[in-house]
Amino acid sequence: MISVGTSLESSRKCVTHAQKYINVYATVGVHPNDTAVTDFSDMEELKQLAKSSQRVVAIGETGLDYYRDRAAPEVQKKWLEQHLALALELNLPVILHARKSEHDLLDLVYPFIQAGGSAVWHCFTAGKKLLPEVGEKALSMGLMLGIGGVITFEDQQALREFLPLIPDKHLLLETDSPFLNPRPRVSDRNDPLQTVRIAEEVARLRGVTLEDIARVTTRNACAFFRMYDETEEKGKIAYAIRNSLYIALTNDCTNNCEFCARNQSYVVKGHDIKLDHEPSAAEVLAAMGDVSKYDEVVFCGFGEPTMRLEVLKTVAAQMKQQGQTVRLNTNGLSNLYYQRDIVPELVGLVDVVSVSLNTADPAQYRQMCRPRFGEAAYEGMCEFIRACVAAGLKTVCTAVEMPEIDLAAARRKTAELGAEFRARSYVDAG
Numbered sequence: 001m002i003s004v005g006t007s008l009e010s011s012r013k014c015v016t017h018a019q020k021y022i023n024v025y026a027t028v029g030v031h032p033n034d035t036a037v038t039d040f041s042d043m044e045e046l047k048q049l050a051k052s053s054q055r056v057v058a059i060g061e062t063g064l065d066y067y068r069d070r071a072a073p074e075v076q077k078k079w080l081e082q083h084l085a086l087a088l089e090l091n092l093p094v095i096l097h098a099r100k101s102e103h104d105l106l107d108l109v110y111p112f113i114q115a116g117g118s119a120v121w122h123c124f125t126a127g128k129k130l131l132p133e134v135g136e137k138a139l140s141m142g143l144m145l146g147i148g149g150v151i152t153f154e155d156q157q158a159l160r161e162f163l164p165l166i167p168d169k170h171l172l173l174e175t176d177s178p179f180l181n182p183r184p185r186v187s188d189r190n191d192p193l194q195t196v197r198i199a200e201e202v203a204r205l206r207g208v209t210l211e212d213i214a215r216v217t218t219r220n221a222c223a224f225f226r227m228y229d230e231t232e233e234k235g236k237i238a239y240a241i242r243n244s245l246y247i248a249l250t251n252d253c254t255n256n257c258e259f260c261a262r263n264q265s266y267v268v269k270g271h272d273i274k275l276d277h278e279p280s281a282a283e284v285l286a287a288m289g290d291v292s293k294y295d296e297v298v299f300c301g302f303g304e305p306t307m308r309l310e311v312l313k314t315v316a317a318q319m320k321q322q323g324q325t326v327r328l329n330t331n332g333l334s335n336l337y338y339q340r341d342i343v344p345e346l347v348g349l350v351d352v353v354s355v356s357l358n359t360a361d362p363a364q365y366r367q368m369c370r371p372r373f374g375e376a377a378y379e380g381m382c383e384f385i386r387a388c389v390a391a392g393l394k395t396v397c398t399a400v401e402m403p404e405i406d407l408a409a410a411r412r413k414t415a416e417l418g419a420e421f422r423a424r425s426y427v428d429a430g
């Protein structure tokens with residue numbers, strides 16, 4: 001739990017609680033609505049409080065509130081600037097509040113971010129027309145967006161529509177206790193226990209499971225506020241997303257796509273899948289554990305699974321013996337890699353082959369995917385797709401929804417190859 005200071009007095013209490021309880025962290029700050037009744041000289045005590053304990057993880061709640069009108073905007077701005085300066089000085093993130101002040105807030109926070117600061121827009125929302133614009137601007141600045149009970153409110157359709165567009169790495173959950181009780185209300189007062197209800201709604205709207213959202217937002221919160229996360233695991237070989245169990249066999253790849261998500265981070269839906277070694281079949285099977293609860297097993301990861309063909313075949317054979325559905329996500333360049341047709345070796349072991357076609361234009365493919373096989377790559381991939389179709393494997397070609405990709409042409413090319421087509425969202429891997 002993070003106990004958020006909103007005045008000098010409450011900041012003192014937050015720090016006391018954080019030092020007393022192992023699962024409580026603190027922030028210190030003066031809420032914009034309190035700025036008219038607080039003296040600027042109190043900033044010095046806030047600074048000393050922030051420095052007094054390593055369990056102080058952020059500066060704030062600070063920001064601008066033109067809705068309540070309890071302090072003049074110029075006074076609020078001055079306080080916000082002081083908070084931002086303190087956060088930079090102490091190298092702490094900032095918790096921001098905005099009401100009817102979205103553009104002013106972003107304008108003031110911009111130089112702070114440029115100077116290396118980090119911030120969360122707490123209980124993110126805005127007016128219906130304004131929300132997509134300020135949301136995109138906040139994301140482009142690198143802000144985290146905190147989602148609270150407001151996501152369950154009937155009049156927040158704009159927020160519900162924007163929510164799936166927030167990349168995983170920018171997403172946090174919060175309660176704003178004792179305010180903003182999720183709907184339907186189960187008590188008069190909001191409390192941290194209600195986070196799970198917010199998480200359930202966020203999971204539903206983003207089309208993932210509660211476990212996925214819990215994992216993603218716990219990792220984000222621990223990284224953003226620099227708190228220790230005892231649940232964090234690195235180098236996962238097997239990782240669950242929705243009802244699928246994904247397998248990472250390698251970080252090596254015959255492509256070097258310019259859009260590959262691993263160029264930014266090896267974290268997928270809260271799983272760190274940067275392998276410290278290439279696992280054996282026995283290690284993979286041990287990492288998978290009981291697979292009976294999953295709908296499918298998917299060979300994927302940040303790398304090309306077919307580069308570990310023998311391990312892939314051994315694990316897939318075990319899965320088929322257990323009656324599992326097996327999917328292979330591939331760049332389709334394995335026949336070029338092995339200089340032979342490997343498709344017959346997949347028959348009976350793999351149910352679905354998903355090939356990243358990416359584009360109908362070979363020149364664009366070469367430019368975007370930077371294959372190690374150069375000009376031969378695109379036609380080699382098409383040959384692989386034709387071979388999969390001819391072998392009776394369910395074959396799906398995918399392309400990422402990006403402005404520079406002609407999805408209609410990719411769809412036509414897929415039909416020509418005899419496969420099914422699926423457009424993938426660019427927002428997040430996994």
Ligand code: SF4
Pocket residue numbers: 253254255256257259260261262301302303304331356369
């Ligand atoms: S084929 Fe996949 S894993 Fe390989 S570089 Fe491209 S996006 Fe990344």
